Each structure stands twice: as structure tokens, then as C-alpha cells.
Amino acid sequence: MNCTTCQKHLDAYFDGTLSPDLKSQVEAHLAACKACSEWYARWPVVEQVMNEEKSTFSNPFLATRIMVQLEEMQSKTYVPAHVFAKQPVFRPVTVMFIVGVAISLGVLLGNLYRPLQVHPSHSTELLYLDDAAIEPISFYEAK
Amino acid sequence: MTDFELIQEILSGNLTLFRQLLERHQAQVFRTCIGFVHHKEDADDLTQEVFIQAYQSLASFKGDSEFSTWLYRIAVNRALNYTRERQKKSIFDRLDSFFTGEKAVQSFSDGATEENPEQQLIHNEEREMIAKALEKLPEKQRVAIVLSKYDDMSQREIANVLNTTEGAVEALLQRAKTTLRKELLHLYRRHKHQ
Numbered sequence: 497m498n499c500t501t502c503q504k505h506l507d508a509y510f511d512g513t514l515s516p517d518l519k520s521q522v523e524a525h526l527a528a529c530k531a532c533s534e535w536y537a538r539w540p541v542v543e544q545v546m547n548e549e550k551s552t553f554s555n556p557f558l559a560t561r562i563m564v565q566l567e568e569m570q571s572k573t574y575v576p577a578h579v580f581a582k583q584p585v586f587r588p589v590t591v592m593f594i595v596g597v598a599i600s601l602g603v604l605l606g607n608l609y610r611p612l613q614v615h616p617s618h619s620t621e622l623l624y625l626d627d628a629a630i631e632p633i634s635f636y637e638a639k
Numbered sequence: 640m641t642d643f644e645l646i647q648e649i650l651s652g653n654l655t656l657f658r659q660l661l662e663r664h665q666a667q668v669f670r671t672c673i674g675f676v677h678h679k680e681d682a683d684d685l686t687q688e689v690f691i692q693a694y695q696s697l698a699s700f701k702g703d704s705e706f707s708t709w710l711y712r713i714a715v716n717r718a719l720n721y722t723r724e725r726q727k728k729s730i731f732d733r734l735d736s737f738f739t740g741e742k743a744v745q746s747f748s749d750g751a752t753e754e755n756p757e758q759q760l761i762h763n764e765e766r767e768m769i770a771k772a773l774e775k776l777p778e779k780q781r782v783a784i785v786l787s788k789y790d791d792m793s794q795r796e797i798a799n800v801l802n803t804t805e806g807a808v809e810a811l812l813q814r815a816k817t818t819l820r821k822e823l824l825h826l827y828r829r830h831k832h833q
Contacts, residue, residue, distance in 0.1 A: 500813075500817070503813075503816055503817065503820065504813060531820075531824065534824060535820045535823075535824065538823060538824075538827070541765055541769075542769055542819075542823065543788075545765060545766050545769045546674075546769070546788050546789065548766075549673050549674065549677060549789070550670055550673070550674075550788075550789050552669075552673055552679055552682075553666075553669075554665060554666070554669040554679075554682065554683055554686060555683045558665065558669075558683055558686060558687065559658060559661045559662055559665060561687060562661060562687050562690045562691065563654075563655075563657070563658055563661070565687070565691060566654060566657060566691065566694055567654065569691075570654060
């Protein structure tokens with residue numbers, strides 16, 4: 497017996513509804529296969545967890561809650577609750593807004609830059625003159 | 640009154656009769672929902688959404704199939720949408736927790752209350768791993784296993800809900816168990832090494 501066939505019969509094996517022949521084949525495979533025996537040991541835990549969840553009861557007022565919502569929906573003043581609830585689009589819209597504001601600010605600040613205006617009669621070299629570095633006229637007069 | 644008769648009455652304007660339909664099918668819808676979301680409050684909310692949608696589309700129910708089958712289809716679709724949205728949301732949560740340094744909140748319900756804290760911790764870890772493994776199953780396999788294990792549906796009933804053949808359901812269940820086994824063994828081994 498291979499792993500697939502063994503697992504196919506495991507449910508019936510757990511229920512005890514397997515024929516004696518198949519039962520012995522499954523047991524032989526479980527004794528020989530580590531993966532299947534590990535799964536065999538774990539499966540009851542999986543079943544137990546599923547059964548626990550399955551036996552959970554819903555809120556006893558759920559039916560009333562649903563009926564109230566349906567009655568509200570029928571009345572004209574009904575505003576769906578999700579209109580006020582946290583919108584799933586809120587986060588992407590906020591991110592897009594922030595990105596948009598950042599780009600606009602960048603463009604605005606870039607446009608604010610104005611290069612220094614030079615009178616047409618002056619040469620641009622004058623801009624680079626460092627007055628502090630020019631020797632006083634007295635320096636030449638002394639010579 | 641049969642489900643179909645109740646529906647005819649509700650469609651003619653008698654909303655209060657919807658409560659009877661609700662009480663008849665609430666437990667089964669809730670079980671389906673908890674099989675997908677593994678959290679009681681979320682399953683309650685999802686059950687509410689399922690019944691609201693069922694009421695809104697009640698006129699489209701022609702009675703070709705059982706009302707419960709039709710309701711199961713709505714429940715399965717809503718539950719799958721819910722889990723898809725939760726997966727998307729968890730990406731944002733992980734990003735949030737990365738920036739804030741907080742650990743993402745797990746959404747699994749508490750274990751049995753009679754256990755001591757250590758047993759409860761082990762039980763919760765077990766439950767968490769099983770829920771994770773179930774969530775990793777491909778959608779069709781997950782639907783098949785939830786309907787089979789949580790709702791105790793026969794292969795024929797599952798085939799009706801999924802609009803497929805019994806043979807296909809049997810193959811789906813077989814594949815689901817194999818995938819579940821691989822996922823769980825992988826998770827257990829990883830957990831052991833931590």
C-alpha cells in the first residue's frame with residue numbers, strides 16, 4: 497500500500513469501519529512509513545480542534561441583530577453602517593494624497609527658485625568679484 | 640411552512656417571517672463561517688453579512704435547488720472574499736508592525752478554559768497551526784474540507800453547492816487532506832526547530 501491509498505482509508509480506519517484485510521494493510525503501512533505514522537498521530541488533534549470550533553455557538557442575539565438591520569434597511573432613513581465605518585479605500589487614498597502633496601510641494605519649491613538678475617550693461621564676471629579681496633588703491637600708491 | 644413557502648411570504652412583504660428562515664439555517668451558516676475565519680466574532684459578523692445578502696437577493700432564488708444549498712453558496716463566496724481581504728489587510732498589518740515594532744495581533748479564539756496556562760498555550764499553538772494550514776489550502780480544497788468537516792455534508796451535498804460531480808468532490812477532499820498533511824507536518828517541523 498502506498499501513502500495516498502493509506503491516507504484515503506485513514507478516515508474509515510479511525511471510524512473502525514475498514515475491512516479486516518484493509519485494516520491490516522493500513523497498519524502495516526503505518527508501521528513502515530514515518531510520514532504517514534506522524535500524520536496518523538496528529539490527525540486526531542486536527543479533528544479535535546475542528547470539532548471544538550464546530551461546537552462554538554453563535555451570538556444568541558445574532559438573529560435579533562440581523563432582523564434590526566433588515567428593518568432599518570426597509571425604512572427610508574436607512575444609511576448603511578459601512579458608510580461611516582472605516583473604509584477599505586481610506587488607506588490607499590490617504591497614501592495617494594500624501595504622495596500628491598509631496599510632489600506638488602516639490603514642484604512649487606522648484607518654481608520659487610529665481611536666478612539672480614543681472615543688468616544687461618554689466619558683465620556677469622562682476623558677480624564673481626570679491627570686494628574684500630581687492631587691494632586698496634593706497635597699496636599701489638605707496639609703490 | 641417549507642423554506643420555499645416562507646420565501647414567497649417574505650417576498651410579498653412579510654419581513655418578520657425572515658426570522659424563521661434565519662433561525663432554521665443560522666447554525667449551519669455560522670459553522671461554515673467559523674470553518675473559514677476561526678474566530679467567533681468574525682464568524683458572527685460574516686453570518687450577518689450572509690443573511691443580509693440572502694435577503695437582498697431573495698427574489699433571485701428560483702427554487703431550482705434547496706434553499707440551504709443556495710445559502711451555502713452565498714456563505715462560501717462571502718467567506719472566501721473575507722479571507723482574501725484579510726490576507727490583503729495582513730500585508731498592511733505586517734508593514735504597520737514593522738514600522739511600529741508591535742507584534743501583529745493574532746485573530747484566533749481562546750482555547751478551552753479548563754486547561755492550565757501551559758496546556759492552553761500548547762492548545763492555542765496547535766489551533767493556530769491548523770488554521771494556518773487550512774488557510775494555505777487552495778480555495779476549492781478549502782471549501783470542500785470545511786463543508787465536509789465543519790458542516791458534516793456528504794460528497795453529494797458538497798457537489799451540489801460547488802456545482803460539480805461527486806467524483807470531483809472526492810478527488811478534491813483527497814487532495815485537500817494531502818495538502819493539509821504536508822502543510823501541517825511542515826509547520827510542526829518548523830515549530831520544533833524554533
